[in-house]
Amino acid sequence: MKKTAQSGQTASSDRKFRRTASVDREAGLGAIARITRMAFAYPVRAGLALLATVAAVLMQLSIPVILGRAVDQTQAVAAAKAAPETLYPIALLLFLASVARGLFTLVQNYTAESVGHALARDIRNAVYGKIQSLPFSFHDRTHSGDLITVGMLDLEGVRMYFSTALVRTVLLGLLIGLGATLLLSTDVTLGLLALSFVPFAGWRSTVMRLALRRTWLILQERLGVLSQVMEENLAGIRVVRAFASSDFEMDKFDVASKSALELSHQRIETRVKNTSAMTLAFFISMGLVLYVGGRQVTSGEITLGTLATFLTFMTILQMPVRQLGMMVNGYARASTCGARLFALIDHETEIDTAPGAPDLKITKGTLKLDHVSFAYDGDTDRPAVSDISFEAHKGETVGIVGPPGSGKTTLMHLIPRFYDPTQGSISIDGQDIREVTLSSVRRAVAVVQQDSFLFTTSIENNIAYANPFTETREIRGVAESAQLHDYILGLPGKYGTIVGERGVSLSGGQRQRLSIARTLMMKPAVLIFDDSTAAIDAGTENRIRTALKDYAKDCVTLIVAHRLASLMHADRILFLEDGKIIEQGSHEDLLKLGGRYHALHALQMRPNTEIAAESLAGKVDQP
Amino acid sequence: MSQSKQGEPLDPHEDDRPRMRAVVGSDRIEEEIFGRVFDGKVTQRIWQFVRPYRRNVIISVASVVTFTLSQLTIPLLIRYAIDTGMAPDAPSSILLGIVALFGVIIGINYIASRVQELVTGKMAEDVLFDMRRAMFSHLQRVSLSFMDKTEVGRLMSRLQGDVNSMQEFLETSVLAIGDLLLLFGIVAVMLWLDWQLALMVLTVIPILFGVRILWLSRARAAFMAAHEANSITNGALAEAIHGVRAVQAMDRARLNGELYGQLVDNTYKAQLRASKLSQIMIPIVDTLTGSAMAVVALAGGLMVVSGRIEVGVMVAFLFYIQRFFDPIRSLTMQYSVMQRAMASGHRLTEVLDVEVDVRDAEDATPLGDDDDGSVEFRNVTFGYNPEHPVLKDVSFRVKSGETVALVGPTGSGKSSSMALIHRFYDVQEGAVLVGGRDVRDVTQKSLGRHIAMVLQEPYLFTGTVRENIRYATDWADDAAVVEAAIAVGAHDFIEALPQGYDTMLAERGSNLSLGQRQLLSFARALVTDAKILIMDEATANIDSYTEMQIQKALQRLLEGRTGLVIAHRLATIRNADRILVLQQGQIIEQGDHDSLIDHGGLYAQLYQLNYASFDDIPEALTDKDRSLAT
Structure with missing residues (x-):
């Protein structure tokens, strides 16, 4: 039953192309798969982006470990258990790991973005070509604004997919996966505490992003109404002045403006509520790690360096976890934007040159x-x-x-x-x-x-x-x-x-x-x-x-x-x-005929309402 | 090309410049994006809008300070936790106490960040909407000549883009305070913890700043280039969408596709460059933080060994280092925001400072029902530029209930006379009287109710047919709307629409024919039941069938009220009680049709030529009469 409903939908979307039309699940998933395929049509860059991501994550993870090592080694030297020279290689390592992290991140971001730009280039050309070849009938039933938003905004959604969704998934997966393994293998309790904020923050961030996206779409609509009110007022300012209706127009403006402002405020509330909750969760975990870890350090179960590793790892993990929502949003955007873009690109060109058709040859001109x-x-x-x-x-x-x-x-x-x-x-x-x-x-x-x-x-x-x-x-x-x-x-x-x-x-x-x-x-x-x-x-x-x-x-x-x-x-x-x-x-023939043409002629040559009304009686009220 | 040069001495452009005729996308004129970082006049203007929110400003600054201080405290608490709480002989209560304090601090941090973000965010939005409202409301009052010479698109970008960058500016200003405090705070705390180690580490800060500033100008150029290339490409796409019929009709699709491909390639390259530049900062920052960390690990480590500092201090240093770059990055970004805001603010100020020429006099009284519908011009002289008057010493009087047709060539001052009756402008000499009272002594609102106006181009708003007919006449009930529609002969086609009177009009009534739109604009004027009707008749040739409906509607519209019609059609003119013939800002003939024909002047000549429209006056004729008139 579900199947038929969907095929019904696609059949109707063939007729009419609407940006606001909802995108069904299957089309959305199909779009994601297709964008991914298109991205890997640039195998070198896409592959390099993924490899660099892995390398960057490894470097990122090594830093807390080296820092912990530095603290422990320092204490060892202080306790005269090691030579001061042993600090040199650690400092060097720290420096090198940091430089390497920077370089790999550069490669990761740049190649990922360049895949997106290359994708955008391909899609842009396809969209442009399609729009120019689709026949009048398509353009008659399609709002030009819809095509513009598809060609500009939806394109952005697809362009951002590779860097904000796909690469970020790999990044977060590795960072959390490897990081968790590292921490948990060091100390289960402390590891669990250090990671405790991750699910909460990830969840809040996802909820927030999706809520913001929903309200953003509504806000866009309301701002659209507002800008329409303003634009029509300015373009029709003579009518507004003629009717001395500036009060009326201000009321219209205020209604539109207020509804947009309310939603803007609501968006701020959603954002602030969630981000501050995420921060609080992070700090609570940190406090717990500090307390429990501190007790363990005192009792000698773990070294101070290990505690430092845990704490730095948490700070490193904080940012990407908070951006988890962006990743989810990246998928959501890519699926709807992609589905609409592909619906356009795949739209059948009803009027086209028949295969193998020759050029028209003008001979007599008939x-x-x-x-x-x-x-x-x-x-x-x-x-x-x-x-x-x-x-x-x-x-x-x-x-x-x-x-x-x-x-x-x-x-x-x-x-x-x-x-x-x-x-x-x-x-x-x-x-x-x-x-x-x-x-x-x-x-x-x-x-x-x-x-x-x-x-x-x-x-x-x-x-x-x-x-x-x-x-x-x-x-x-x-x-x-x-x-x-x-x-x-x-x-x-x-x-x-x-x-x-x-x-x-x-x-x-x-x-x-x-x-x-x-x-x-x-x-x-x-x-x-x-x-x-x-x-x-x-x-x-x-x-x-x-x-x-x-x-x-x-x-x-x-x-x-x-x-x-x-x-x-x-x-x-x-x-x-x-x-x-x-x-x-001919003109003369038709005048002689004394029919419709004659009546029209009479009307135009003698612009007198009464006479004309009689001769054209019956045709006048027809729209 | 060379061929054409030989035989064509009078070529429209004789220079040898090669021209690119095949282009897609428009020649754009970009506005300046960045202004001076600080502009006193602009800031003052912005402050006017922020003033009502003074209390919120204080709250948000106070909370951003609290928030920053709490953030600064956290690494310090970790330090104490390590050095005293975890000391081998310390009782566990110390660690517990420190962690409890940590709990209090993060509580404060939570509340402060919430308050700050909420208050600042909402305030910035409020100010944005206030500014937009102020500007929009100002535009309702500025002179029409300003509106005529300013593109709607330009005003819209003031009302949207420019106010948005002001909002961004307010938000970042508050954040900048926090960032500055954070930066100085980190430096201060580090120096306090250990000044020698701090000095070693802090050397990276000026380097970071320097690199960042060097980078910023390049990066900005690259971003702007990418942005511009992108909007040019998008412009070309929009053009292709709007002009698709023309493109197909002239078979340019293939060539345009190639040209567009070039634009897309340019955009691609510009975006790659921008992307490269934006990422290049990452390894630089990481290198610098890496070296700072190495310094702490090595020098700090040795200091711990020598007993100069405790190990907790070293850990705190490591934490602070990781926070270094954030405020530096935001501060340099805020610098750009400031510049952009000043450029926007400057443009906003320009609009807000446009003078309002026509205002109600202080002792203005409303025109009421007792005032009749007479109109009189007494020795009126008027020009948009006072040195070039378009009306010179014009006097005439229209009795209440009379219909007068204004006739004359383009530029003779017909439209200006109409505008003066409605007091869109003030006269330079003489006076315009409506209902026997000088228009400058009555309120503009009451004048608007006394006069109904039908413009040459019917202009409809997005909304239902009913809303369009009623428009601002809020005292007209539904029955009155239908009555007006019936009177002008629009009722039948409205009823035939899918939802009748509740049918939404698409994009300014594009789903209606020109004739239908005209009838709706008649109904809109009729429903106001004003005593005076001013109308600028449409010049465009509409088909004879619609033309007749419009003539009928016009007669109905003029029934029982004073009518002043800028007439182009013979039918309209002949139905008027009196005809005023204008030329070069003066009335050269007046009277009814027959007397003017007898008079044998310009009107008679025009009539004999039997042109359907009086705007088709041959130049020779007007030239001759110009000499007669002056």
């Missing part, structure tokens, strides 16, 4: 859609696009218009294979786009998106994004065609001006023009404008259209627009409604 249907996420009851067929040849322009939600953008996203149609096929020059390389399709079909993402780099780099090794004059050429060149020359850094999230902010129209320029750079066989001139004023749009005539000769142009002026000139216009073509023909 685009053909054959009974194409598409439904999002397999929602076949409500197809977004249904049964669309049309053909367009090089040099032709096709306009696509229709009410919101009629499937215009969806249809445009099928042509460059952002999504695959659920039925029917799309071909360019007779080659089904699913049977050629994805890369060649993307180069052949270029889309100017509605909302274009600009990269935070120079304008020049943005324009040349698809073709970074192009010549400078090409960049200027497309910028001129997109009516952007003059504007760019007016900027302080000209073509080198940084734009994007952290650069000069461009207006909606300027962004769209930049987006047009960088798409022209691709010299595609199919050029798609997906409502990408909405923010450009009519005059500029006109100039762009004139400039684009040269490009349009060599490709199929598809234009989606709300403003009819943007597509009236098209050779053919398709009117879409509910995913179907309901009217098609």
